[in-house]
Amino acid sequence: MEWTTLNFCSNSNPIPLESLTVCDCPNITSLPLADEIARLSALRVLTITNCPNLISLGRYREVETTNNCHLMLSDLTISDPSVLLMEPLRSIASIKELTIEYNDEVVSFPNEAEQWFLKVRSSLYELRFSDLKSLESLPSTLESLSSLHKLSIDVPMLRELPKLPPSLKRLEIWGRCHPELKERYKEDGGSDRHKIAHIPSIFIDP
Template sequence: MDDNSPKGSQGEAQSFFPSLKVLCLWDCPNMKSWWRTTKPIDDDSDEDDTTVMGTSTMAFPCLSSLTISNCPFTSMPLYPSLIDDLRLVGTSSRPLKQTMKMNITSSTPSSSTSSLPLSKLKSLTLDNIEGLDTHTLDECLQHLTSLKDLEIWNCKEVDLEGMQWEALKNLSGLEILNIPKLVSLPRGLQHLTNLRVLRLTDLPNLTSLPDEMRCLTSLEYLQITEVPWLEERCREDSGADWHKIAHIPKIRLYNE
């Protein structure tokens, strides 16, 4: 796509496709920018991501559902108003970070949580995201107070260590898949008091479950697939971690 950079005052968000509600972008491997930029895009730049386009930032004001799959965008209109779902697969973390930083540039001390970017989002999938580490993920989740479903897949630089989970009190479903650096589930999961479904898949270095699993009193279904260290530890009655999960009505262990 070829578009001129928008005109606007510094820090001002400009509307882009103001009536668009659903957007799906698939398999655009050579498309890194939505428009022609005045300077090359450097993925490794430490420049403030909030003003990649220069004097203003473009945003979808009404977009409620967004899917980006195998499109390495580093510059595109932002999406602070998403309500239904956000699915990012095989793409850059940069637009996500830009979107979350919009609250830093536009919010005031009197702003309510509901006005913060993505604070009304219900479902989030992050799959093989370039530039996504634990710190970035933690920052992105802090204002997602309406989130009900979260999937973290194939993120090689994420280990979840030290993350804060208090904001996700409405989360009911969590899936963690192929996170090689994950060696233990974060203790902060105890704050997910409404969590009903937890799926752990292909986690070769996850060696045990934390005692805080017993705090997940709403958990109805636990599925553990291809997590070799947990196969024995979660065995009914005899496993070292069984007492931490015995309260869960349905537990499924698979070693495919």
């Protein structure tokens, strides 16, 4: 059977779901998160990866705002940055951990996605970019993430980092990263090492 949407039980009872993972569903086009937002107050961890035809997270009522949004996610994993622009994720400012992974097509972040990071600048604590085979640049708005403590990067085409926030305590540059990126920021003689010198803990995989 080819699933095109996911539905919850049609009643008014709260859904005691703390974690939801939807992955490797190439035919799914819609998830009813916005429709059931009042019933998903327990949801904290959401993963949506490898769902290339997803175009909607439900019908989000405009009367809902960030201040009265019932959905209080803390951990979000996605493969398509455009998901960040779908309601209710577009209006959520509670994300503490964000992972963007498993995407062969994204080269850079569109302006709207970059602006989304500003909405979580006071909450986002940990950020990971992994297995993004074509990504050449990170969001320029990372500098404004005043609560960011950990940044992990494992993408092969990235050659340079944007300005990073003073709050950052840990930077990880993993093995699949471009050799030029590693060379640029290495401890001994890296041409741009001074740009990350404020970070107390730096790991660069050889």
